[in-house]
Amino acid sequence: MIRVHFTAADLGRVTFPTEPHPLWEAALAARALGDRSMSPVARRWRRTAAPRVRGSMRPLFKLISPGGLFPDFLIPEVAGPGLEPAVEALMETPASVIRDELEPWLPPEVDRYMRGLLDGRAGSRRALGGAVRDFHQEVLVPSSGELQRRYGADLGIRSRAVLHGGIDALLSSLHPDVEWATPVLTTYGPVDDWTADIHLNGRGLELYPSPLVSNCLAMDNADRRPVLVYPCADLTDATTDDAAGDALADLLGRTRAAVLRSLTHPATTTQLARRVGISLASTSDHTRVLRAAALITTHRTQGTALHALTPTAHNLLTGACKGIPGQIANS
Template identity: 35%
Template sequence: MLRIHFTGVDLARVRVAGRPDALWETILSFHRLRDRRDVRLFGEWRTETRTRLNGETRLLGALIPARGYFPDFLTPVEGRYGMELGLDAVLGTRAHRIRRETALLAPAGQQLPTRLREFHEGGPQQLTRLATELRRYHRAAVEPYWTHVQAQIEAERAARGRALLDGGADELMSSLPPMMRWRAPVLECDYPVDRDVRLRGRGLLLQPSFFCRRTAVTLQDPELPPVLVYPAAAQLSTAYPREMAARPAEEHRYRTLGKLVGHTRSVVLRAIGDGATTSELARRAGVSLASASQHAGVMREAGLVTTLRHGNAVLHTVTPLGAALLRGGAVAS
């Protein structure tokens, strides 16, 4: 179990990331690629990704074990601002940090495997090779699905924001997925090892992730800015659309976009705003509860809306595609 200890100052400084982190999604997707579980969600994605992968990933395989620790320098804070900025930060990693963190990958009482030892001692050329592998892998495994990943993280943020507005920081922490349990002032998380993290007034960034599964993930180095990466609840919801689970979003969107015509659905899409439950949506759009649910379902199939469960209700949020259509007036009658 992972136990994260909060002070009152830490609780006031909890933030929920507003976008996916490119490097965390890339590294965690590499775990999913080698994992045979969650076939319903990731089976087709694995097949499509392996078909596109024609580059070298042996260094990634050495640095990212199937389970357990992987070096913190693979996920710098710059990754939340995009893949290229994240890779620039990886390329700037100091040699002493590379040696310290890769040394932790050695089996107990043994030397590092040959490939890791070469990286450990290789200097800038090895970092360039790593950045090249990461970029190629990201383009094959993550980039084609990025709009869908982004929609899931934005929906998760909307749900956590709703919890914060409804009940404050305590409600926010209590609303996190079931593998995390808020027992104030400690957040307990399912975790591969027993560990305590003390925030010491620095607060915590909650980073929802599409490719994170089952357990939350945090950095090994307690001196780095605290971050907790956890599975976005949207992918765990019964409202999650199976047919969009592991495919590039565009393929499904354009098959169903033709359903989305007429003034009423334009009004309903606009009424969702920054997020709305079905009841709120019906009230804002001036339609019945059943009609609001039906219209939201069609727009979810078209990739314009994401739906996830929030307590006893469901919360609808507009995806990037839906927002783009609204900005361009493409959904008007």
Template identity: 40%
Template sequence: MIRLHFTAEDLCRITLAPAANALAETVLGARLGLRPGGRGGGGRNPGQTRRTRSAVREWDRSPRGGPGLRAGVLAELLAEDGFVPDFLLQPGIQDLSGALEAAVATPVERLALDLGIPEAEGWNGGLVRPGRWARELAQGSPAASRALLHETRDFFARRVEPLWPRIRRDILADRALRSEMLLRGGVEALLTTLGTTWRWRYPTLHLPSASTYDVPLCGRGLLLVPSWFATGPSVMYRPEAATVLVHPLYEAAGEGAEGDERPEALAALLGRTRARVLALLRTPATTTALAERAGVSLPAASHHAGVLRAAGLVDTVRTGTAVLHSLTPLGHSLLAGTAP
């Protein structure tokens, strides 16, 4: 379990990334392609079982996704248990060229710490067995830096750029949804709905992980970075700035949830309106927002949510003066057609 500990100052300093981050998407896409079935870790959160969105699974099976990253410095940096070194996450620079230049300009002392090289000089949270490329990069080798630049640009051009318009659109949609949560339910609603298996209990956000870390935010806040390719959380601690949390998109933001046929298939079981309400809750909503989306009255929305909650398909939490409804894992499975 990774635990992010908030102070009152941190809760006032939660920000959303303005747009898709090209370097982060390239690195996370490359990491996914190195692992069969889209299994991976990330940042300081390796070794966890992840849930991959259907759009990403489709990309992973396509000719431009899946295995195929050439052996080299980028593959080596991502090859150990899903680890992503912090210097490859440049959260303040959205364009690929600028972020890559910043990454290769990282001081060698910082590179060595990120990669766990040498292990005796810092926390060994990096690669388990650093290879030749990683060691040369950490020693400031110009050849290793050029190789990293070339391989990352090549992977972006071949595998990510064809999807870039969709990735940018889906990430902007996710940002809009998070903003709606913040506007309608405040910080409590935003943190409660970040992930279906994540747990917010003031003042701590709990993220499932095979390892245990406690990360105090120290009043510097939290930057939320949505990712199209992320299959779980990645945490980047920055002692001089806000901690970064890279998180997967809402399923609805990238899947076109309202346009699929599953609610029609569930209509005979739940009723047409209730099946639609269930589908709409792929994106968590307050009762007021749910009524607006479904085109029903406020009492009707509350009633439908209550029935679905009693069936174990919806979870409801109070956030200040409002209540927030979201799907349970069973609700997600039923919509996906995978419920037992």
């Protein structure tokens, strides 16, 4: 669980990057290649991106933990735009910072590259910089158009939320797994039993949408503005009226309709149970019925089940099927 505590000053300091940060994109994409619970968008991206990975990129992947976490120094603050200034800033990270962030998580014996990085050796720094450059050029650039389109579409949705309802509307509608109850924003991280409390204390918050994450991630460094990464909105999302919700509940039953509506953003069984407020056993039963009716798909990897809507369900929710007028709301 991640709890972000706002002050009145922080509400006026919520920002978004105007475009994706190169090193955030590299870290999130490298993480996505090993993520067990991915959205359909990220899975499609991985099918085309994974074959482009080369051995020269290994230094980057060594900094992504099996649980999907990565050190703050991999994503330094950079004043200017572009990849090169960011890579230069990364390679200039003091060895003491690298040791402080990495040593608590590393085994007693590490390979030559990692030992060089901990000791601040120029060869290991160059290897990391080269890995990031190669990853950007070979893996990210070929898919950058689609990823940036989704990033821009999400910013458009957030801009409309602020225009029509202010910061409260923005924070209340980020994602089904994000809850806003003034002055605390609560969400769930990549590990169920992990809890972090982030006290902004006037530093503000940068919100960072990504189509390559299925859970929220947070960075809280005392020397910079905290960042919350959240899953981009599904481009098929829309708004609803009460008639649509009632008709869907009449057709499927109230709880099952809520389960289906919640899957406008793909979710694991645990995430879905949280969104709807039902038990895991009940969630599993409802997803089994919806799957048998060809309304959802379930992708299973290493013990994790990720549920998503089928095209039939999208048509049902957007009113293409007779008797279900209107459109569906974000849960």
